[in-house]
Amino acid sequence: xKIVQGDELxxxxxxxxxxxxxxxxxxxxxxxxxxxxxxxxxxxxxxDFFSPRHRHNFDQFRYQAEGTLDFAxxxxxxxxxxxxxxxxxxxxxxxxxxxxDVSTIVLQFGGASGGGYLSADEMKAGSAALRQEGEFKxxxxxxxxxxxxxxxxxxxxxxxxxxxxxxxxxxxxxxxxPVLMRPGRYDWVPLxxxxxxxxxxxxxxxxxxxxxxxxxxxxxxxxxxxxxGVFLVLSGxxxxxxxxLRRLTTLYLDRAERFSLEADAPMEVxxxxxxxxxxxxxxxxxxxxxxxx
Numbered sequence: 001x002k003i004v005q006g007d008e009l010x011x012x013x014x015x016x017x018x019x020x021x022x023x024x025x026x027x028x029x030x031x032x033x034x035x036x037x038x039x040x041x042x043x044x045x046x047x048d049f050f051s052p053r054h055r056h057n058f059d060q061f062r063y064q065a066e067g068t069l070d071f072a073x074x075x076x077x078x079x080x081x082x083x084x085x086x087x088x089x090x091x092x093x094x095x096x097x098x099x100x101d102v103s104t105i106v107l108q109f110g111g112a113s114g115g116g117y118l119s120a121d122e123m124k125a126g127s128a129a130l131r132q133e134g135e136f137k138x139x140x141x142x143x144x145x146x147x148x149x150x151x152x153x154x155x156x157x158x159x160x161x162x163x164x165x166x167x168x169x170x171x172x173x174x175x176x177x178p179v180l181m182r183p184g185r186y187d188w189v190p191l192x193x194x195x196x197x198x199x200x201x202x203x204x205x206x207x208x209x210x211x212x213x214x215x216x217x218x219x220x221x222x223x224x225x226x227x228x229g230v231f232l233v234l235s236g237x238x239x240x241x242x243x244x245l246r247r248l249t250t251l252y253l254d255r256a257e258r259f260s261l262e263a264d265a266p267m268e269v270x271x272x273x274x275x276x277x278x279x280x281x282x283x284x285x286x287x288x289x290x291x292x293x
Contacts, residue, residue, distance in 0.1 A: 001241065001259050004028055006042065006232075006248030021046030027250040028230055030109070032119035035277045038109035039120060040230050040250060045069075045102040051094040052139040054154050057115035057170055059205075060085040060108045061212050063270055067102030070095050075180050077104075082181045082202055082212055087111040088173035107230060107272050112208040113171035114280040118156075118163055126159035174206055188216055196221030196263070208275030215271055217263035226258040228274045236267025 004027055011023040024043040031037055042065070053072070062069075062083040069077040074091045077083050085091055096102045110116045118126070127136070134143040141158035143149050153161075157168050181202045188198035196218040204211035215223060215231075217238065225231065231251040238245040239262050253259060255276075261269065 001254075001257055002028065002252040003240070003243050004250045005244075005246070006250055007246070011044065022049055024106075025248075026120060027105075027232065027248065028252050029119065030117075030252075032122060033116075035110045035114050035116045035280055036228075036274065037117045037119060038107060038230070038274060039117070040105070040107045040232065040272070042248070043104050043106055045096060045104065049094075049096065050138060051092055052154075053090055053092040054139065054156070055090040055170060055173075056085070056087050056108075056156065057111075057113065057160070057168055058108055058117045059087050059111035059210055059275070060106065061210075061272055062107075063105040063212075065103040065105055067096060067100050069102065069104065071178070074178050077180055080182075080184060082183060084179040084181070084203065084205060084212065086173060086175050086178070086205065087113055087115065088171040089175055089178060091178045105232065105270065109210070109274055110277060111171070111210070112174070112206040112275060112277075114277065115168075115171065118160060122163050123159055126162045130158055130162055179203065179205075183214065191215075191223065194221065194223045197223045204273065206275065208277060209273065210275040211273035213271050213273075215261075215269040217261070217267040217269070219263060219265055221263045221267075223261045224258060225253060225261060227253065228255045228276070229253055230272045230274065231261070232270040232272075234268045234270055236263060237265045238263040238267050 006027045009025045011025055013023055022045055024041040026041055028040040064077045064079050064081050066079055071092050071094055108117055133147045136155050139155050141153045141155050143151050160168050186200045188200050191197045191199050198216045199213055201213040233245050233247055233249040235247055240259055
């Protein structure tokens with residue numbers, strides 16, 4: 001188990017390959033270089049932020065903590081809503097009202113296709129290197145005419161291709177569009193035998209079973225958690241393995257681990273289920289295997 005007290009972390013600048021102002025806290029990170037790498041962050045978005053319509057080779061969940069994000073034809077993510085943005089599915093462009101306060105919890109992670117996910121440090125290194133060859137503008141990397149390579153490439157794609165030294169192959173989308181969910185219209189379901197704990201499961205997606213939901217604790221409630229996933233305390237207090245739980249406490253549980261969350265006051269927890277990618281190989285491994293056939 002890994003535990004991070006998010007209220008002890010500082011905001012840093014991020015997403016320079018997009019447009020506008022974005023600051024975030026890295027609440028929890030996975031293992032760089034692995035297909036199951038992930039990052040959970042709390043982001044604050046400035047009114048000048050802009051992201052063009054694009055797609056990923058990784059999966060993404062968003063919990064809208066404050067304000068509204070507008071994804072044009074794909075709809076709006078309002079405060080309290082949760083969005084699932086699957087790999088291979090285009091969405092956006094993303095905008096928000098100037099002067100509004102916008103905060104979003106974002107989990108990005110390697111999806112069912114096995115494309116993996118770049119760490120924040122890999123993103124920074126790739127972005128710095130590519131600025132020697134061109135510029136990032138409005139979410140697109142624009143290569144100088146005197147440099148070999150495609151002139152205009154999605155910003156993340158350009159960094160991914162630099163880091164992996166091969167072209168990105170986007171996975172065929174499993175869904176037609178992002179899934180925007182309204183948790184307030186779901187019911188709480190009591191969990192057994194965890195007396196005093198209820199679950200609001202929003203959805204489980206793909207054959208690798210990534211998912212998202214909430215846990216609600218009454219004072220004294222206890223939940224025995226297992227299965228690879230990330231837990232984020234949204235409100236209330238409690239304990240886990242002698243560590244305190246409070247707002248923005250973040251826990252990572254690996255596949256073979258178990259732990260017990262106990263509440264000493266009403267507590268609500270956001271739960272992300274990470275996919276099982278154990279049987280997958282990396283894109284580089286697949287390329288070598290295909291070349292040998």
